[in-house]
Amino acid sequence: MKYSDMLAIAFEEAQTGFEESGVPVGAALFDANGRLLGRGRNRRVQDNDPSVHGETDAFRKAGRQKNYRDKILVTTLAPCWYCSGLIRQFNIGTVIVGESVNFAGHLDWLKEAGVNVIELNDPACIDLMKRFIEQSPQIWFEDIGECECSENA
Numbered sequence: 001m002k003y004s005d006m007l008a009i010a011f012e013e014a015q016t017g018f019e020e021s022g023v024p025v026g027a028a029l030f031d032a033n034g035r036l037l038g039r040g041r042n043r044r045v046q047d048n049d050p051s052v053h054g055e056t057d058a059f060r061k062a063g064r065q066k067n068y069r070d071k072i073l074v075t076t077l078a079p080c081w082y083c084s085g086l087i088r089q090f091n092i093g094t095v096i097v098g099e100s101v102n103f104a105g106h107l108d109w110l111k112e113a114g115v116n117v118i119e120l121n122d123p124a125c126i127d128l129m130k131r132f133i134e135q136s137p138q139i140w141f142e143d144i145g146e147c148e149c150s151e152n153a
Helices: 003-019 054-062 081-089 107-112 123-135 137-142 144-151
Strands: 026-030 036-041 072-075 094-097 116-119
Touching (some): 003 026, 003 072, 003 094, 036 054, 054 072, 123 137
Parallel strands (some): 072 094
16 A cells, blocks of 8 residues: 555545544555555544544544554654654654654654654645634644644743
8 A cells, every 4th residue: 555545544534524623634444465454533623622633533543453563654744753652662664654744743753663654744734734823723732733832931
């Protein structure tokens, strides 16, 4: 499976989240052969649960795995500290990032830990998140957006 095909699954989740008035971050976890294990989206608004980020939702839906080093996590937006911590905690080997323009995330921290980070700079991912931030800045800055601001404080 091509990276763009994997990202398309995560983007479907992000689009659904946007349509639900939630944060449009989608993710999917694949095995080394490209078989889909789990997919999810940020549902912290919809479920009133701040821990349900796109990456954590896909990770949970994939269920227990014996090893994560050979897994591929695809996300539409560069992971925040919370999701980057999940990636490092479980030693996920590869992370495919749809975009890091609207939020740079912590890709260097992941790379330092030996994670193979592949940035796609996907225009659709960039546009969807930009529209969301413009339409719902209060939701953006309630959680993810504050991560960037607090680092400069």
